[in-house]
Amino acid sequence: MSMAVNRPRWTRQLAGLIRKDLRLELRTKETVMAMVLFSIVTLTIMQFGFGTRDDDLTRFTGGLMWVTLAFTAVLGVGRSYVAEREQRVLDGILASPVPRVVLLAAKAIAIVIYMAITELVVIPVVGIFFVKGPYWDSIGWIALVALIANVCIALSGTLFSGLALFTRARDLILPVLFLPALVPVVIAGAGATHAVVGGPHDMSEYRGYCLFLVGYAILFLLVCIATYDAVFDD
Amino acid sequence: MPSSTTDHASRRVIGARAALIWGVIAAVLVTVASVGVFLVAPEDADQGVIQRIFYFHVAIALVSLVIFAVACVAGILYLRTRNVRWDDVSVTAIRIGMLFSVLVIITGSIWAKASWGTWWVWADPRLVTYLIVVLIYAAYFVLRSSVDDDRRLRYSAIYAIAGFVSVPLSFYSVRIAQSFVHPVVFTSGGANMPGSMLIWFLISLAAMLALFIALLEVELVGRRTERALRALSLRLESS
Numbered sequence: 005m006s007m008a009v010n011r012p013r014w015t016r017q018l019a020g021l022i023r024k025d026l027r028l029e030l031r032t033k034e035t036v037m038a039m040v041l042f043s044i045v046t047l048t049i050m051q052f053g054f055g056t057r058d059d060d061l062t063r064f065t066g067g068l069m070w071v072t073l074a075f076t077a078v079l080g081v082g083r084s085y086v087a088e089r090e091q092r093v094l095d096g097i098l099a100s101p102v103p104r105v106v107l108l109a110a111k112a113i114a115i116v117i118y119m120a121i122t123e124l125v126v127i128p129v130v131g132i133f134f135v136k137g138p139y140w141d142s143i144g145w146i147a148l149v150a151l152i153a154n155v156c157i158a159l160s161g162t163l164f165s166g167l168a169l170f171t172r173a174r175d176l177i178l179p180v181l182f183l184p185a186l187v188p189v190v191i192a193g194a195g196a197t198h199a200v201v202g203g204p205h206d207m208s209e210y211r212g213y214c215l216f217l218v219g220y221a222i223l224f225l226l227v228c229i230a231t232y233d234a235v236f237d238d
Numbered sequence: 239m240p241s242s243t244t245d246h247a248s249r250r251v252i253g254a255r256a257a258l259i260w261g262v263i264a265a266v267l268v269t270v271a272s273v274g275v276f277l278v279a280p281e282d283a284d285q286g287v288i289q290r291i292f293y294f295h296v297a298i299a300l301v302s303l304v305i306f307a308v309a310c311v312a313g314i315l316y317l318r319t320r321n322v323r324w325d326d327v328s329v330t331a332i333r334i335g336m337l338f339s340v341l342v343i344i345t346g347s348i349w350a351k352a353s354w355g356t357w358w359v360w361a362d363p364r365l366v367t368y369l370i371v372v373l374i375y376a377a378y379f380v381l382r383s384s385v386d387d388d389r390r391l392r393y394s395a396i397y398a399i400a401g402f403v404s405v406p407l408s409f410y411s412v413r414i415a416q417s418f419v420h421p422v423v424f425t426s427g428g429a430n431m432p433g434s435m436l437i438w439f440l441i442s443l444a445a446m447l448a449l450f451i452a453l454l455e456v457e458l459v460g461r462r463t464e465r466a467l468r469a470l471s472l473r474l475e476s477s
Contacts, residue, residue, distance in 0.1 A: 177380060185374065188407050230314075231399055234392050
C-alpha cells in the first residue's frame, strides 16, 4: 500500500527521464554536436555528388534537406539508448515501476529535441548553400513540417532503436530497420518543402503532405503503445 | 494404441490433410485462371495482349496485402498468447508475402516496359512503394537472425506489426501522390472494367489467395513435423 502511495506520478517519471537525457547531453554534448556536424558534412558531400558547380539547386532543396535529416536521425536515434546500456542504467530503469510507455515517451521527446536543434542549423544552411530564389519567407512552413516529421522520426526511431538494442551488430541493424520506415517521411517532408520553396506556395499540396505525416505519426504511436511493453519484457 | 490410430492422430496434429486439400484447390484455380486470362478474357483495346498481366499483377498485389495483414495478426496473437505456433504463421506468411511482393515488382516492371517503354518508373507510386515494402520485410529477416531464443520470437512479432504499418502507406500512396501515372482499377465508385474482365480478375484473385493458403499450410506442416520429430527424439533419448 505504501509502495503505491510512494510511486511518483507518470508526469514526474516522464519529466525525470527527459531531464536525465538532457542533462547527460548538456554535460557531454556528444549526440547533438555529432548530429549537427554530420548533417553539414552530408550537405557538403551532396553538393559534390551532383557533379555540378551550379550554385542554384533550388529544385533539389527538399530532397537534399530530408535525405540529410533522415541519415542524421539514424545517427541520433542510434545513440539514444547507448548511454543507458553501457552504464547499466537501463537495468535500473526497467527494474523501477516506470511504465514502458513513459520510457518510450521520454526517449521520443528527447529525440524530437535533438532533431529540432539539428534543424535549427540545417534549415538555414540549406537555404544559404543551395537556394538562390525565395526561401526565407517559407522558413516557418518548413519548420512546421519539420516539427511534424520529427514526431514521426522519434516514434518509429524509438521503437526500432529499442528492438536493435539487444541484437548482434546493433549499429548495423538499426539503419536496416529504420531507414525503410523513414522513406515515407522523406517523401512527405521533401514534397512539403518543395511545395513552399522556390516559387508560389502550393498550400493544398503542402497540407496534403502534412496530413500524411500526421497519419504516419498516429499509426506509429498506436504501434508503439501496443508493442512497447513487449520490447523490454525480459 | 494401435499404430494406425496414432498415425491418424499425428497427421491431424500436423495438418497434412489441410495442406493437401488447399494444394489441390490452388492447382485447380491457378490452371482455370491461366486458361481464362490467356485464352478467354477479351483483349484490351488500348494496351493489347500486355494488359493480360494485369490479372496476375493486381491479384498478387492485393493478396500480398492480405498476407502481411495475416502476419501482423499472427504477431499480435503471439504477443498475447506466447504460443510458438503464431510465430510460425507470422514468419511463414512474411516469407510468402516477400515472394508475392517481388512478383508484384517483376510483373509491374514488365507492364511498365510494355506501356511506358521503361523497366522502372519512379513516378509510379505502387511500384515504388512495393519496393519499400520489400525492403521493410527484408529487414525482418535480418532482425530475426540477429537475436536468439524468446527475444527472436518477440521482436519478430513486434516487427511484423510495425512493418504492417507500411502496407496502408503503400496502398494510399497511389491516391495521394501528385505525379500519378498508374492506372487506378478500383475506385470508391467500384471496379473500372467490364464484367467479362472482372470475372477473370476475381478468379485470378481467388487463385492467388488459394496459392497463398496452400503455401502457408505446406510450410506449417514442415515446421510442425520438424517440431514433432524433435520432441520424439528427445523422448527416445530420455527413455
